[in-house]
Amino acid sequence: MTKPDPAPQTTSSPVAMTGLAGWVEARLPVISAFRAEYIDFRLPRNLNGLWNFGAILTVVLLLMLATGIFLAMNYTPTNAGAFLSVEAIDRQLAGGWLLRAMHMTGANLFLAALYVHLFRGLYYGSYKAPRELLWLSGLLLLVLVMATAFAGYMLPWGQMSYWGADVITKAVGAIPGIGPSLEHIMAGGDHLGDVFLHHFFVLHFLLAFVVVGVVGLHVTIVHVNGSNNPLGVEPRTPKDTVPFYPYYISKDLVGLIVFAMVFAALMFFWPNVLIEADNYTPADPMHTPADIEPEWYFLPFYGLLQSVPSKFGGLVSSAASLLILFALPWLDRSPVRSMRFRPLCRIGLFGLVAAFILLAAAGKHHAQGGWLIVARLAGIYYFSYFVVLLPLASSREKTRPLPASIAAAEGDH
Amino acid sequence: MRSPFTRPALGLLVALGLSGAALANEPDKTPPHQAWSFDGPLGQYDKGSLQRGFVVFQRVCSTCHGMRNLTYNDLAGIGLTQQQIAETAKAKPQPGAPDAMGQPTTRPGLPDDHLNSPFPSDAAAAAMMGGVAPPDQSRLAMTHPGGPDWLYAFLTGYRMPPPADAPMVPGKFYNDWATGHMIGMPPPLMNGMIHYPDGTPATVEQQARDITTFLVWASDPHRNERHSIGKAVMAYLAVLLALAVAWKRKIWKRLKTQ
Numbered sequence: 041m042t043k044p045d046p047a048p049q050t051t052s053s054p055v056a057m058t059g060l061a062g063w064v065e066a067r068l069p070v071i072s073a074f075r076a077e078y079i080d081f082r083l084p085r086n087l088n089g090l091w092n093f094g095a096i097l098t099v100v101l102l103l104m105l106a107t108g109i110f111l112a113m114n115y116t117p118t119n120a121g122a123f124l125s126v127e128a129i130d131r132q133l134a135g136g137w138l139l140r141a142m143h144m145t146g147a148n149l150f151l152a153a154l155y156v157h158l159f160r161g162l163y164y165g166s167y168k169a170p171r172e173l174l175w176l177s178g179l180l181l182l183v184l185v186m187a188t189a190f191a192g193y194m195l196p197w198g199q200m201s202y203w204g205a206d207v208i209t210k211a212v213g214a215i216p217g218i219g220p221s222l223e224h225i226m227a228g229g230d231h232l233g234d235v236f237l238h239h240f241f242v243l244h245f246l247l248a249f250v251v252v253g254v255v256g257l258h259v260t261i262v263h264v265n266g267s268n269n270p271l272g273v274e275p276r277t278p279k280d281t282v283p284f285y286p287y288y289i290s291k292d293l294v295g296l297i298v299f300a301m302v303f304a305a306l307m308f309f310w311p312n313v314l315i316e317a318d319n320y321t322p323a324d325p326m327h328t329p330a331d332i333e334p335e336w337y338f339l340p341f342y343g344l345l346q347s348v349p350s351k352f353g354g355l356v357s358s359a360a361s362l363l364i365l366f367a368l369p370w371l372d373r374s375p376v377r378s379m380r381f382r383p384l385c386r387i388g389l390f391g392l393v394a395a396f397i398l399l400a401a402a403g404k405h406h407a408q409g410g411w412l413i414v415a416r417l418a419g420i421y422y423f424s425y426f427v428v429l430l431p432l433a434s435s436r437e438k439t440r441p442l443p444a445s446i447a448a449a450e451g452d453h
Numbered sequence: 454m455r456s457p458f459t460r461p462a463l464g465l466l467v468a469l470g471l472s473g474a475a476l477a478n479e480p481d482k483t484p485p486h487q488a489w490s491f492d493g494p495l496g497q498y499d500k501g502s503l504q505r506g507f508v509v510f511q512r513v514c515s516t517c518h519g520m521r522n523l524t525y526n527d528l529a530g531i532g533l534t535q536q537q538i539a540e541t542a543k544a545k546p547q548p549g550a551p552d553a554m555g556q557p558t559t560r561p562g563l564p565d566d567h568l569n570s571p572f573p574s575d576a577a578a579a580a581m582m583g584g585v586a587p588p589d590q591s592r593l594a595m596t597h598p599g600g601p602d603w604l605y606a607f608l609t610g611y612r613m614p615p616p617a618d619a620p621m622v623p624g625k626f627y628n629d630w631a632t633g634h635m636i637g638m639p640p641p642l643m644n645g646m647i648h649y650p651d652g653t654p655a656t657v658e659q660q661a662r663d664i665t666t667f668l669v670w671a672s673d674p675h676r677n678e679r680h681s682i683g684k685a686v687m688a689y690l691a692v693l694l695a696l697a698v699a700w701k702r703k704i705w706k707r708l709k710t711q
Contacts, residue, residue, distance in 0.1 A: 085708060127522040127591070137675045138682075282708065290701035297694045304690060308683025309494030320592040320672070452708075 077263050082281035083288055084269035086446050090160040091267065091288075092295025093153050094259075099296060100150045101255060105248060107143040115195065117241035119233040122197035123322040145307040147189055148314045151337035153299070154182060162368075162389060165377030166268040172369040174261040177254060179365050184251050186338070191244035193335060197237065198319030203332045205232050205240075214351040231325070271449055272377025273442055280446035333404060340396050343403030344422075347415035357419065364426050371426055373434035381440040388429045395421040484599050484606035484630060487662070491669060495684070497677050498670050503531040505649050506667025509660050511541075513641050514590065517582065519570030520671060522591035526564045530674045531667070538564050545569050583624055583637045594665070595672035601665050606630045608661035611640040 057065050065071045114133055116125035129136040158178070161167055167175035190208070194201045209232070213223030228235025266275070275281045282288070306313055318329055334342050341358040348354035364371075379386040395418040402415035443449035490499040507528070510520070525542035533541070542562035547569060549560035562569065570589070572578035578586035594600055607630040615627030625635040642657045642664075649655055670676070 124522065131522060131527055131674060132524060137679075141679070286704045290697070290704045293697045294694070294701050297690055297697050301687065301690050301694070304683060304686045305494075308679050308686065311679075317595050321596050450708075 077284075079283065079285040081263065081284040082275075082278075083267050083284060084271075084275050084280060084446055085282045085287070086269050086271060086450055087267065087288070087291075088270050089295060090156065090163075091269075092292055092299070093157040093160065094262075095292040096153050096296060096299045097150065097157060098255065098259075100146050100153060101251065103142060104146045104150065105252070107139045107146065108245070108248060110139055111143055112241075112245060115241070117195070117234075117237040119197070119237065119323075122195060122237055126196045141307050141311065145303055145311075145314060147192060148335070148337070149299075149303055149306070150185065151189060154185060155337070158182065159393065162392070163379050163386075164268055164270055165272050165372070165374075165379070167369045168372070168377050169369070171261075171265050171268060174258065174265060175369060176366060177258045177261055179362075181251060181254050181258060182365075183362060184247055184254060188244060188247040188251060189335070189337065191240045191247065194237065194240045195244065196319055197323045199321045199323060199327075199329050200316050200319040200332070202232060202323030202325065203329055204334055205236065207332060211345070211351065211355050214355060216352060219352075268377065269446065270378060270380065271443060271446055272381070273446060273449075276445050277447065279452060333406075336400065339400035339403035341399075341403075343399035343401070343407055343411075343415045344419050346403065346407035347399075347412060347419050361419075361422060364423065368426065368430075372430040374430075374437065374439070376439045376442065381442055382433070382437055383440065384437045385430065385433050388425055388433070391421060392425045395419075395425075484602040486602050487605050489601055489666070489669075491666065491676060495680050497680060498531075498666060500532045501651060501653075502663045502666040503670055504533070505651065505653060505659075506663035506665070506670075507531055507533075508647060508649060509642075509664040510590075510667055512647050514664065515568075515571060517571055517578075517587040517638075519572070519587075519589045520568045520591050521570050521589055523568050523671060523674075524565050525562065525568065527674060531670060535564070542566055585637060587638070590668055590671060592672045594668040601669050603630060604665040604668060605661050608642055608664065609658055613640065 056062075057071065061071055111129060114125060114129050114136065116122055126140070129140055131137070133139075161175060161178065190204075194205055205227075209223050209227045212226055213219045215222060224230075226236075226239075228239050269275075316335070318331075321329075333339070341361060344361055345354040345358045348357050374382065374385075376382055379389055398414055398418040399422065402411040402418065405411040407415045490496060490502065525538050528538050528541065529535075542564050545562040545566075545568075546559040547562045547566050549558040552558050572581065572586070575586040594604060597603060599606075607628060610629040610631075612627050612629065615621070619627050619634060622635055625637055626639055627634055628636050642660045644656050645654075647655050647660070653659060
């Protein structure tokens, strides 16, 4: 090393602090804690661009809270007022159109970044010991974010909001036994209206802060266990790691700016890519739209829902497609984490991504005609990856040899 | 950074593209594309066309169609002055508070009033207009399939007399771009039926262009601002990115030179 990094792999030596900082530090060591976790904190030196998405998600979450609070101040959760209050935000509130554009683009890209983040976990085996709790807390976040996004999409009370609510409440009603009561509670009465909107407005707002809490937990766990890395080999020596500052601060910054450019391009120049025009027609219970479809991020689950002949069966398969991810650390017992060294499962994982996209395409086409067969095959493959391929490959797959260390793999012996 | 994804990802994209093409439905007849000033990621509304379009809206469309999500103040977006907005609003009486005897009253419109709708309700509109309420135009250009190109094709697509093989339906008019070619709305535009204050000849085509531009503005009123702010934001981010990349390279070079 030409410039050795100071104090490798130890907590930072206490720096003498005077004045207010010293006073606070003596009573609550937040300054040294920040230093340990965000400056000296050591990470594997080989993290690639996919590791930017944690920071990206954090920033988008903050943006969602900041814009969401101001939108909530101008929103009316009533059957008669919801659509008009959103129109008023867009048209009459100064800068309201920009707030709303950021919130809408943010919601879409939050889910997109979450899917990339999830894929990274799958590809590099980040769910394996000792990171099972990290994986589970991340999946909890996925479920919470989906619920928040769904609740938020109800609020403009356009045709897609209303009929989306109709589809989901009726799907819940298909649960044997408790279904009808549950549907009644969710809809807030016999008709979707004031009570439903009030419920979902409060839920949307509340869930956003629950997400913040679970993100805190998720980040704490990653700081306890350390990050996984593209090789899936734990760092052994100081040569395998670099401190968060300045290495990953500078790298996250580049990733964030690139992401911000994608965000800005979509928001300012191509908003129609993400906007569902039908939702700009006010909710009308008397007029069913020709084409009810959820937002793109729910399409794979919608495809699965529609590919099963029974309504309840569809609901169970959709829920199971998420729940099975929670069991992943115990389905995949292979000691090798990264798919770089698992030729069979690597192909299997790309197949999983293809199945997920095909399910989305089938959902878009309402699983009709040829799409029904596509959806069923993709659905079967999706579940087979988890319950057949990974458990079998755990012991039988011939994996490629792992490098001796991260530094060795980087050509630094 | 090595990229283990490139090859499988490309294969996947190709496979999806093929299956998508094979399974996609035949597209419906799409209206011919017109060159619009507001087209594309950097397009801007033509202010003259917006103001002419508003003349058409006031004289023609607003006799049957509402635009209730806009306030008169919003017309500042097409370049009307506060004076013009106040005058436009004042000319449209609004329902006022009941008087001392409880009788309904009217008052002159104010700039922050919503544009008044020609009918008291959709049901009343449907009753008076042969069963179908004329749709509100606040977001029409956005929600109608085909958007501005369809609006233009539709407004210039009436045929008088109708083609010989078309069925004759009393109270319906033949239009190439209406669903089933028959629509209750009579041809709204005629050559020279209005005079533009700026002296532009008011042909049917010109009026159709102008009202379409105005309706697109109504459904997306901040497009000009959005595009110009967007350009500034992208330029700022591009500079920031260049600096951040330079910083990152400088930092990471420490590892490479070992």
